[in-house]
């Protein structure tokens with residue numbers, strides 16, 4: 001299956017570039033430092049919960065850097081021509097790039113599980129159910145981020161532009177929409193549409209909250225998976241667009 | 246192997262390919278010629294299924310490049326102009342990956358990779374990073390990639406661009422050797438190379454096919470005017486007038502010299518005035534130093550045909566099977582330029 005061949009290439013490509021090591025290092029420093037501060041304030045499982053809700057935002061900063069090169073680099077260097085003239089479908093390419101980047105993200109996240117152990121050490125009782133739910137949420141929201149980042153990376157040959165644009169979009173969905181929902185009065189009044197509810201529905205931050213409480217709500221899962229599917233669909237369309245340009 | 250029918254490709258505003266039709270049989274080595282921007286790369290990209298044509302159709306090995314692109318891609322080895330390769334991989338690692346991607350079965354894969362490495366002369370750099378290769382080796386890596394799955398059709402876009410003379414010769418030999426195993430379509434600006442390797446030349450100009458035929462027939466048997474040079478001592482204006490009066494002579498240029506006078510005669514394609522010229526010289530007591538036909542080289546032909554701003558009349562030497570044989574190629578009345 002060509003999907004596996006390409007997915008493997010995408011995953012290993014991260015380890016060829018110094019950029020990935022730099023990103024991963026900063027990620028660990030950043031989360032480790034945050035966790036250390038949190039642990040000093042409340043030496044119990046609460047530190048873990050606070051950290052996880054914080055990670056959702058950290059990923060808004062780090063995932064654009066992971067996804068920026070996925071297709072922008074191929075476009076710039078021309079390797080996209082080699083890839084799409086090989087017998088691999090556009091869907092396989094999109095999926096391979098998505099899973100390659102998601103695998104790297106998961107690997108980057110993995111060491112944060114050590115913090116659970118740290119909580120244990122300082123005498124707190126880590127809540128494994130809560131941790132499990134939180135990581136499920138984190139994985140889902142990261143998948144959504146990667147999918148959006150992949151699509152944006154397919155639109156440009158400039159990695160920096162891709163990273164910034166992805167950051168802006170993720171920031172909007174994670175943060176700004178929450179702000180908008182909070183000031184619901186500012187929204188145009190309409191009897192038929194409950195704007196605050198609509199905004200809350202698509203707001204990544206609100207969607208993540210339940211996971212942080214240890215609840216894995218099917219609606220939230222479906223929501224994030226839909227975002228993933230939409231991002232992949234748009235990526236495939238963008239790859240196909242060479243056909244009418 | 247290739248069937249191209251009234252192919253048109255328009256980029257935003259630019260018509261890069263403007264109704265090209267041709268057919269290529271199995272085993273042919275086709276030299277694709279044309280000025281910069283003529284539409285060579287665009288045609289090759291359509292044939293390798295990178296993008297579809299705006300209109301018209303292209304088929305490779307019987308499969309349509311748009312609707313059956315997967316089948317086409319499996320059968321084509323394509324080397325783009327810029328030779329893009331993942332720079333972070335090592336040569337053999339890259340070729341292994343490409344072989345996998347192109348569906349070379351696990352059992353024969355290592356052998357296929359080794360054969361490609363040997364054929365392209367990459368042995369000494371097989372463990373080097375692609376990004377650190379010199380231009381020539383990079384080009385060869387692209388070539389190895391194109392042949393690793395033993396394609397039925399090889400499409401090489403300027404495979405010898407930017408190589409040193411030694412490497413050009415090596416790549417040319419490799420191409421000749423590959424040409425015995427597969428059908429080959431290669432574009433180039435080095436005309437001598439095409440004369441040596443190609444069995445047929447397709448010359449395109451402004452997105453149109455303007456000449457097609459074997460290198461020999463294009464330059465030798467072309468139904469265009471012939472040129473002869475005669476150098477004599479004595480004669481002067483009288484000789485010029487006499488040459489002008491010869492049947493079949495269309496034009497005479499007098500190249501004045503101190504002692505020896507040169508005359509360049511242009512005649513229709515079926516006239517050969519050499520014997521008459523020799524007699525003239527003898528009968529008039531002129532010393533004859535040189536008398537020869539100036540054959541049009543491929544380069545002359547290229548320049549002559551692509552000089553015009555509009556696509557000129559089509560100079561088809563061997564009848565093109567793909568084009569509907571409506572009218573036989575007419576003998577040009579005068580100099581088309």
Ligand SMILES: Nc1ncnc2c1ncn2[C@@H]1O[C@H](COP(=O)(O)OP(=O)(O)OP(=O)(O)O)[C@@H](O)[C@H]1O
Pocket residue numbers: 256257259260261279280281282283284285286287288326
């Ligand atoms: N991506 C593109 N977008 C817009 N126009 C393009 C694009 N690619 C090529 N063109 C135009 O199409 C025409 C044909 O280009 P093409 O690359 O096919 O020429 P070529 O024969 O390969 O030339 P060269 O010898 O320089 O490689 C040119 O006028 C070129 O400017």
Ligand SMILES: [Mg+2]
Pocket residue numbers: 285286287326402
């Ligand atoms: Mg070109």
